[in-house]
Amino acid sequence: MIVDAHVHTGGYDGYSTDDVLRLADRVGIDKIFATDITALHYDSAEGNRKLAEDMKRHPDRIIGYASIASARFGREAVEEVQRCYEVYGMRGLKIIHQTAGLGSYSLLTTINEPAMYSIVAKAAEFGMPILAHATAEECAGLCDAVPDAIILMAHTGGHPTAMGDWFRAIEVAKHYPNIYLDTASSQSDMGYLEAMVAGVGAHRVVFGTDSPLIDPFFGYAKVIGAELTDEEKSLILGENILRLIGQSNFIANRKEKGQGNHANH
Amino acid sequence: MPIIDLSAYFGLWPYWPIKTKTQADLLALLDKVGIDQTVVASTRSIFSECQRGNDEVVQLTRSSNGRVHGFAIVNPTDQKSACELVKSSYQAGMRGIRLTPQHHQYHLDDDPCLNEVLALSQDLGMAVIIPIRLILHWGLPQLDVREINTVAENFPRLNVIISGVNYGEFREALAVMRRHKNVGFETSCMQMVNGIEILVNKAGAERIYFGTGLPLMYPLPGVYKIQKALISERERELILGGNAARILSNAG
Numbered sequence: 001m002i003v004d005a006h007v008h009t010g011g012y013d014g015y016s017t018d019d020v021l022r023l024a025d026r027v028g029i030d031k032i033f034a035t036d037i038t039a040l041h042y043d044s045a046e047g048n049r050k051l052a053e054d055m056k057r058h059p060d061r062i063i064g065y066a067s068i069a070s071a072r073f074g075r076e077a078v079e080e081v082q083r084c085y086e087v088y089g090m091r092g093l094k095i096i097h098q099t100a101g102l103g104s105y106s107l108l109t110t111i112n113e114p115a116m117y118s119i120v121a122k123a124a125e126f127g128m129p130i131l132a133h134a135t136a137e138e139c140a141g142l143c144d145a146v147p148d149a150i151i152l153m154a155h156t157g158g159h160p161t162a163m164g165d166w167f168r169a170i171e172v173a174k175h176y177p178n179i180y181l182d183t184a185s186s187q188s189d190m191g192y193l194e195a196m197v198a199g200v201g202a203h204r205v206v207f208g209t210d211s212p213l214i215d216p217f218f219g220y221a222k223v224i225g226a227e228l229t230d231e232e233k234s235l236i237l238g239e240n241i242l243r244l245i246g247q248s249n250f251i252a253n254r255k256e257k258g259q260g261n262h263a264n265h
Numbered sequence: 266m267p268i269i270d271l272s273a274y275f276g277l278w279p280y281w282p283i284k285t286k287t288q289a290d291l292l293a294l295l296d297k298v299g300i301d302q303t304v305v306a307s308t309r310s311i312f313s314e315c316q317r318g319n320d321e322v323v324q325l326t327r328s329s330n331g332r333v334h335g336f337a338i339v340n341p342t343d344q345k346s347a348c349e350l351v352k353s354s355y356q357a358g359m360r361g362i363r364l365t366p367q368h369h370q371y372h373l374d375d376d377p378c379l380n381e382v383l384a385l386s387q388d389l390g391m392a393v394i395i396p397i398r399l400i401l402h403w404g405l406p407q408l409d410v411r412e413i414n415t416v417a418e419n420f421p422r423l424n425v426i427i428s429g430v431n432y433g434e435f436r437e438a439l440a441v442m443r444r445h446k447n448v449g450f451e452t453s454c455m456q457m458v459n460g461i462e463i464l465v466n467k468a469g470a471e472r473i474y475f476g477t478g479l480p481l482m483y484p485l486p487g488v489y490k491i492q493k494a495l496i497s498e499r500e501r502e503l504i505l506g507g508n509a510a511r512i513l514s515n516a517g
Contacts, residue, residue: 015458023458026493164403167281186401186431186456188483191284213432215458217493218486225298225485 003031003238004216006131006154006184006208009062010036010050015212017054021061027216029209031061033241035094035131039067044080052088063245064090065131066123070098070109071116081122091248093123096133096154097161110134112141124148127248129241131182135162136172143176150244151179152206156196158185166192170199177204180244183236184208184219193226193236202232206241266502267301269509270484272394272428272453272476275322275333276308280404285480288325292332298484300477302332304509306363310338311399316350323357334513336361336394340369341379348378351385360515361392365399367406374415383416387423390515394451396428400478401454410437417445424449424512426474432457442468449508453478453487461494461504470500474508 004024009017009032017034024032034054039047048066055062066084068077084090095116098109111134123130124146132139133154142151155162157169164187173179181196181204196205209219223236275291277283285294295303305325307318315338322335337354339362341347351362362382366373373379373395386393395416397408410427417425428451430438435457442448450464453476464473477487491504 013458158403160403162403164405186454187403188456188478188486189281189400189402190480190483191281212458214456215460215490217489218456221486221489222483225483 001030001238001242002028003033003207003241004029004209004211005033005152005206005241006182007032007034007211008037008213009034009054010038010047012037013212020212021058023211023216027220029216031063033063033065033092035065035067039069040094040096041069044069044077048080048084048088055089064088065092065094066090067094068119071111071113071119072109074115077119078122081119085126085128091245092129092131094131097138110138112138117145120146120149127251129244133159136169139179140172140176143178149178152182153179154182155185156181158187170196173200180204180206182206182208183223184210184214186214188222193222194228197228197232202228202235203240205236207237267506268299269475269506270300270303270477270479271474271509272451273303273305273479274308274481275305275325276318278308278481279312283480288329291480294480294484295332298488300484302334304334304336306336306338311365311368315340315343316346319350319354326358335359336363338363338365339382341376341382342369342371344378347382348385351382355389355391360513361394362386363394363396365396367408373412380419383420383423387420392424392426392512394426394428397434398429398454400481401431401456410434410441413441413448414444417441417448421447423447426451428476429454431455435460439467442472449474451476452490453482461490462496465496465500470496470503471508473504475505
């Protein structure tokens with residue numbers, strides 16, 4: 001099964017959620033793990049509710065990330081994560097450092113600040129993998145602050161704020177077993193997927209495309225064309241993220257049965 | 266119709282180790298992804314010695330049975346040799362040059378030596394590729410795509426090809442192409458959904474050139490984006506090789 005763990009729904013770039021699913025169909029992607037554009041950049045509650053409706057319409061295709069626009073909404077944001085997990089059935093959290101103005105990429109807020117820790121801790125309590133659009137150092141800081149958090153480092157350094165530096169991202173991830181690496185990026189530096197696998201193991205590399213911002217055919221071709229074994233590609237293309245989601249589902253089931261919330265990461 | 270990659274490199278890469286360093290490596294990589302021919306430029310010429318790097322490319326092309334072509338890297342800040350380099354490159358069989366102003370510290374507008382280089386290239390019928398970034402890597406220096414307007418306007422018979430554009434510069438690149446019919450587009454860094462379809466609709470397939478950025482970028486995604494685009498087979502053939510073949514067959 002192919003699962004794209006980095007997708008945007010809700011109207012990103014003019015593409016409706018159904019458009020995004022049609023794109024996934026063309027590539028042969030079975031499921032998308034998605035964040036809603038409104039939730040991520042404007043109104044978390046409204047956007048997450050919208051994504052929950054999308055998930056209801058496509059229960060076999062869409063897994064939801066709760067998205068939090070900023071750590072600075074405090075308790076409200078923590079409650080939103082809880083609502084997304086318990087009520088909407090979302091199984092991941094998406095966070096992003098906010099930038100001051102399109103294209104400037106100067107940091108307005110970092111994800112690695114104390115206000116974020118309680119939000120991340122709530123996601124960790126539920127076993128939700130946290131897709132963190134941030135620098136490697138920010139991800140490391142979150143892991144230091146919340147050691148149980150499972151961090152999926154969005155783009156593995158392959159975004160403007162991290163200056164495209166996947167080498168540094170891999171080096172940092174080597175020291176943090178809870179950091180997973182996301183393949184989504186406009187970058188396709190030859191050898192960088194092989195370097196991820198050599199650095200942290202194929203079991204910690206997760207396929208993502210950033211669709212519909214980036215062509216999912218592009219992201220998929222990167223993985224299938226890389227010099228990796230079929231087993232490694234299977235892990236990357238779906239098995240790893242399904243394993244992480246499975247842990248979150250496991251916690252949800254135990255909670256329903258009143259059996260506590262511990263799972264082995 | 267052969268598949269021709271108009272945007273590849275030969276040489277080392279100063280920022281991280283690469284595996285494809287020799288002619289044999291390069292040809293094996295082309296075979297692996299089904300590319301028939303490629304047009305390389307020298308990374309040595311960009312980062313170190315311009316002439317020596319171009320000479321290496323000439324040697325490579327002469328022993329590659331027509332599968333590897335070369336475009337010369339020209340640095341117009343080297344006023345004594347820039348035009349000579351264009352001439353010698355043409356005589357050596359090269360049918361285009363590449364400019365990298367963000368690496369060679371000049372601008373495209375109002376540089377007298379650059380204008381001599383461009384005038385000569387226009388007279389010889391050589392294409393000029395201008396990458397706004399060498400490959401799609403967010404840490405590399407970037408050129409403002411709007412600077413290309415000046416080149417296209419001053420040299421209306423010059424075949425100018427914009428390279429390195431992704432979603433952030435796409436609208437500006439289209440605007441340049443709309444203003445100047447002598448401007449084309451190379452696809453290696455354009456990773457957006459429906460990008461090829463939009464280019465074909467707005468500019469026409471005749472002005473679009475398949476490129477990969479190999480061996481610095483994975484070539485297969487570059488191939489996929491053309492092969493999977495929702496365009497006609499005729500348009501696909503032009504992009505994948507027909508347009509590049511036209512440039513390479515220029516007899517002067």
